[in-house]
Amino acid sequence: MAKSVFSNVQAGLPIAVFQLTIDYKADTSPLKVNLGVGDRTDDGVPWVLPVVRQVEEQMAADRSLDHEYLPISGLQDFTSGAVRMILGDDSPAIVQNRALGFQALSGTGAIRLGADFIHKHLNGNVAYVPVPTWPNHYGIFQKAVQYKEVRTYRYWRAESRDLDFEGMAEDIKAAPEGAVIILHACAHNPTGVDLTTDQWKKIAEIVQERKLLPFFDCAYIGFATGDVEKDSWAVRYFVSKGIEFFAAQSFSKSFGLYNERVGNLTVVMNNADYKNRIKSQMELIARAMWSNPPNHGARIVATVLNNPALYKQWQGHIKEMSSRVFSMREMLYQHLKSLGTPGTWNHIVDQIGMFTFTGLGPKQVQGLRNRHHIYCLSTGRINMCALTTKNVEHVAKAIHDVVTTITED
Numbered sequence: 001m002a003k004s005v006f007s008n009v010q011a012g013l014p015i016a017v018f019q020l021t022i023d024y025k026a027d028t029s030p031l032k033v034n035l036g037v038g039d040r041t042d043d044g045v046p047w048v049l050p051v052v053r054q055v056e057e058q059m060a061a062d063r064s065l066d067h068e069y070l071p072i073s074g075l076q077d078f079t080s081g082a083v084r085m086i087l088g089d090d091s092p093a094i095v096q097n098r099a100l101g102f103q104a105l106s107g108t109g110a111i112r113l114g115a116d117f118i119h120k121h122l123n124g125n126v127a128y129v130p131v132p133t134w135p136n137h138y139g140i141f142q143k144a145v146q147y148k149e150v151r152t153y154r155y156w157r158a159e160s161r162d163l164d165f166e167g168m169a170e171d172i173k174a175a176p177e178g179a180v181i182i183l184h185a186c187a188h189n190p191t192g193v194d195l196t197t198d199q200w201k202k203i204a205e206i207v208q209e210r211k212l213l214p215f216f217d218c219a220y221i222g223f224a225t226g227d228v229e230k231d232s233w234a235v236r237y238f239v240s241k242g243i244e245f246f247a248a249q250s251f252s253k254s255f256g257l258y259n260e261r262v263g264n265l266t267v268v269m270n271n272a273d274y275k276n277r278i279k280s281q282m283e284l285i286a287r288a289m290w291s292n293p294p295n296h297g298a299r300i301v302a303t304v305l306n307n308p309a310l311y312k313q314w315q316g317h318i319k320e321m322s323s324r325v326f327s328m329r330e331m332l333y334q335h336l337k338s339l340g341t342p343g344t345w346n347h348i349v350d351q352i353g354m355f356t357f358t359g360l361g362p363k364q365v366q367g368l369r370n371r372h373h374i375y376c377l378s379t380g381r382i383n384m385c386a387l388t389t390k391n392v393e394h395v396a397k398a399i400h401d402v403v404t405t406i407t408e409d
Contacts, residue, residue, distance in 0.1 A: 016377055016378070017037055020034070020036040020377065021034060023369075023375060024036070027373055027375075029373040031372065031373045032373040032374070032375070033373065033374045033375065033395060034375050034383075034386055035376040035383045035386045036375060036376065036377070036386070037383055038258065038383065038385065038386070039253060039256055039321060039385045040385050040388070042324070042389055043388070044390070044391070047256055047321070049256050050317070051310055052255060052257070055304060058303070059299060065299075069292045070103070070292055070293055070295055070298075072283040072287055072293075073102050073103060073282070073283055073286070074101075074102060074104075074264070074293045074298060075293075075295065075299060077299075077302035078262075078264070078298040078305075079101030079102060080101060082101055082249055082251075082264035082301070082305070083099050083266050084305070085221070085222075085228060085232075085249075085305055086218060086228075086235055086236075086247060087099060087232070087236060087239060088229070092239060093239050093268045097272040098268060099266060099267070099269075100266070100269070100275050100278055101264050101266055102265045102267070102279065103263070104248070104263040104264060104286075105263060105290055105293065105294075106251075106252055106261040107219045107252070107263050108140070108263070109261065109289075109290065110248035110249060110250070110264060111215070112140050112144060112145070112289070113265050113285060113289070114246040114248060115140050115141050115145045115147075115180075115215075116285050116289075117278070117285060118215075119145050119147060120281070121281055123178070124147065124178065124213070125148040125149065126150075126175070126176060126178075126180065127147050127149070127181075128150075128152065128180065129141075129152055129182045130152070130154075130155035130188070131152045131155055132155070132191065132357075132379065133155075133182065133184075134219075137150075137182055137217075138150055147180075153171035153175075154167030154168050154170075155167075155168055155188070155193075158359070161344070162193060162350070163194075163195065163199075165195070165199050169202060169206060172203065172206050172207070172210070172212070173210060175210060177210060177211045177212070178211065178212070178213060179213065180213050181212050181214050181215065182215050182217060183203070183214055183215065183216050183217070183234070185217065185220075185231070185235050185247070186221065186224040186352070186353065187223065187231075187355075188353070189217075189219065189355055190355050190377075190379060191351065191357040191381075192351030192352050192353050192355050194224075195234070197233060197237075200233070200234045200237055204238055204241050204243060207238075207243060208241065208243060213244070214238060214246070215245065215246045215247075215248070216234070216235055216238075216246070217248055218232075218235065218248060218249045219252070219253060220353050220354065221249065222254040222318040223253040223254045223318060223321060223322060223353065223354065226318050226320075226322035226323060227319075228318075238268075239268055242270060246267055247265070247266040248265055249264040249265070249266060250262070251297070254318055255301055255304075255314075257300065257301070260294065260300070262297035262298050262300075262301055321385075325353070325384045325385060328384050328385075328387040329351070329384055331389070331392045332348055332384075332387060332392055333348045335393055335396030336348075336396050336399060339397065339400045340400075341400040343403065354383060354384060354385055355383060355384065356382050356384055357379070358376075358381070358382055358399070360399070360403070361408030362408070363409075364380075364402040364406045364408065365380060367401070368399070371398070371401065372401070374394075
């Protein structure tokens with residue numbers, strides 16, 4: 001047999017969060033718990049939002065809908081609705097036509113599109129990400145778009161399990177002019193630790209002073225607290241200060257549309273004259289990546305965002321989701337407290353959003369899996385949405401066990 005052109009291809013490392021799900025599914029224990037990703041009901045199953053079901057039924061019955069291509073920049077009702085959602089109806093950037101919305105393949109695609117545009121047209125070559133951050137930030141800026149440098153700024157303080165704001169501010173202040181600064185708008189992934197409004201004001205001041213380019217990762221708007229306005233506060237504050245920025249929006253969590261890949265890239269500029277130029281260059285970039293965006297999920301979101309009655313219904317859903325997460329945080333904290341688990345665990349209730357950075361080490365995480373059939377990432381990040389009233393005590397007892405019996409190096 002002739003030598004294959006593929007003979008020198010090496011197997012890539014598994015993507016941790018997806019491998020976790022594969023391993024979990026292969027486990028036959030009735031006690032198994034997957035604390036990886038995804039929103040769940042208290043029965044431990046994915047929740048399809050009722051408003052999403054309702055709109056899908058309407059779409060299925062609407063014979064006027066077809067399967068023609070969308071514009072490269074996306075479904076107009078969706079992109080305009082997404083921009084209004086994050087900036088607010090009365091935003092100066094919207095009123096003055098200084099905000100652009102561009103449909104992308106979820107938040108990942110929006111970040112990739114923005115990173116590529118900045119690299120090609122704004123001479124962007126240096127990006128800063130927090131430590132820790134969503135791993136795909138490195139994948140996009142470093143590997144896909146190939147920025148010369150992806151630097152880090154301090155964020156998580158492991159000793160006290162909270163925000164190292166002084167270190168964050170110091171590192172961002174040292175960034176060179178024009179550097180891209182990745183900022184998690186709310187519900188920081190993976191720590192669940194967010195800035196206060198006063199801290200956001202300080203970061204905005206540094207960004208302006210150092211002439212930096214903020215790039216908000218907005219994966220949890222509405223999902224974090226159940227309040228879109230509250231979750232969008234930092235983004236809207238930057239608008240009020242006249243700062244130009246990019247904001248990548250994902251609707252996977254807030255609408256439960258994980259596999260529909262619904263995303264939007266919002267760009268805020270200081271002059272409306274730049275809008276069509278920016279859009280035209282993004283169309284060329286998108287054309288070579290995905291050519292044309294998908295319709296189904298975007299139409300669902302657009303229908304909800306542009307219909308007051310449906311929007312109100314959706315607001316009830318996100319409040320329900322976030323409230324359940326808050327209650328699971330409290331229950332886990334109280335169980336650990338009653339067990340007398342060594343260490344301080346108040347960070348579980350102090351953190352916000354889908355994830356909690358527990359402080360567990362890799363050996364302890366492995367212990368959760370081997371002894372208790374509980375699956376989470378080696379960083380100790382757990383998905384609070386996967387906790388239920390039925391499994392939270394089991395998880396708490398397992399954490400107590402590994403903390404009291406397994407010592408990290």
